[in-house]
Amino acid sequence: MIPGSFSYSSPGSVPEAIELLVQHGFDVKVLAGRESLIPVMRFRLLEPKYIIDINRIPGMNQVEERNGYLSIGALARESAVEQSDIIKRRYPIIYDTAEMIADPLVRNLATMGGNLAHADPGNDHPATMLALRAEVVAVGPNGERVIPIDEFFVDSFATALEPDEILTEIRVPAAKPRSGGAYSKLERKVGDYAVAAVAAYVELGEDGTIQQAGMALTNASYMPIRASNAEKTLGGQQPSDELIREASSVASQEADPSSDLRGSADYKRAMIRTMTRRALAKALDRARTNS
Amino acid sequence: MAGEHVTVKVTVNGDSYSREIEPRTLLVLFIREELGLIGTHIGCDTTSCGACTVRWNGQPVKSCTVFAVQADGQEIQTVEGLEQGGQLHPIQEGFWEEHGLQCGFCTPGMMMTASALLEKTRTRAKRRSGTRSPGTCAGAPGTSTSFARSSTPRTS
């Protein structure tokens, strides 16, 4: 199907893009990797009058460590994230996540910023960013602000971004010694959204106890959610099979999935338990071997 | 807005084109209807099938999910651009010899993706691929062997 008509501009800088956003008010959409917005426009679920294409803005595709955090530019493509050496070596949970998104062709265009800004409860990066306690940088007419990830997702397909703001960067706390994370996703076939998926992150103390845990769920509710009770279950404990089982069971109770073509709510809850077990076991393994 | 036109200048298979189009024109429709290159197919409405795959500055992308106006100044290759000087591309030869298809509708897209993959893996000459072909397609085994054939260094 063919999208509705719109006016198009492709500004060369963030300030220029913001100016256009301010000018056009509510009838405007930012276009990044295209892989969610164009499908939605083809179904005429959205008919924006103005499209601001940010793909020609330079300097927003970095994947690098600076000032104590990992900086990912909003326009970093999933394929670049997936192929980044630093991601593979130091942030394997982000590699796990990117690699499971859509298919390689979609990943050649899809962006990290778009994956968060779209806030589809089925998008994979939101859970991982919740587990890692990332921050999102937004720039608007009044300058820049840094939004903690827990304040970023506010509803289904809704974020804390103002209509005249652009997400420019994602900041992930720099990987610490004895920390590890993993993302486990169950999908019906390559390229599909999750039946259930779980992001798990742990930081271990020198005695091997869990000092800090980050747990979050994909497609487990109407929006991406943090499994806070599972985090509490893990905090301060010595890892064991039993602890993993208990935290998995707690996480599955925190989920509130709905029945649809991907399965019944009960099935999905059971799969969240299984995915939590897998993600957590792998995260702990990675933390133990990360000195 | 409605009826508003923009100019797009794009290189497709080495030839330069300039056209006045509506911004909402999808790249796949631009290629088929404006340029008359109908080897690129449309198989779905959901960015799933890959029949529309072209190479965008070398990278395989789904042309049904890009606006043509975004291709301004870029280099696009379609399936028509694989053959060089009457010589089939090794990928085309592979698909031809091994019958890498069932109905053939998505084959142009398959070949564009495979040609990019081939360039990535050629030096390693790996005899593997096709592992992600659609599970329901009777052409999947043939697609695999087609790729294997194209990626095997020729002795003659």
Ligand SMILES: Cc1cc2nc3c(=O)[nH]c(=O)nc-3n(C[C@H](O)[C@H](O)[C@H](O)COP(=O)(O)OP(=O)(O)OC[C@H]3O[C@@H](n4cnc5c(N)ncnc54)[C@H](O)[C@@H]3O)c2cc1C
């Ligand atoms: C076949 C298929 C399968 C998929 N499977 C998965 C999957 O398994 N997991 C998954 O996570 N995703 C999946 N996706 C979605 C894909 O990851 C999208 O790319 C992503 O959801 C949106 O990113 P984008 O860069 O393409 O954004 P766009 O489509 O360009 O934009 C999406 C939305 O975000 C806004 N936006 C984008 N960037 C910014 C920015 N910098 N600042 C402010 N607003 C912005 C846009 O205005 C728009 O509302 C799939 C897509 C397809 C087509």
Ligand code: FES
């Ligand atoms: S036509 Fe199916 S992915 Fe483009």
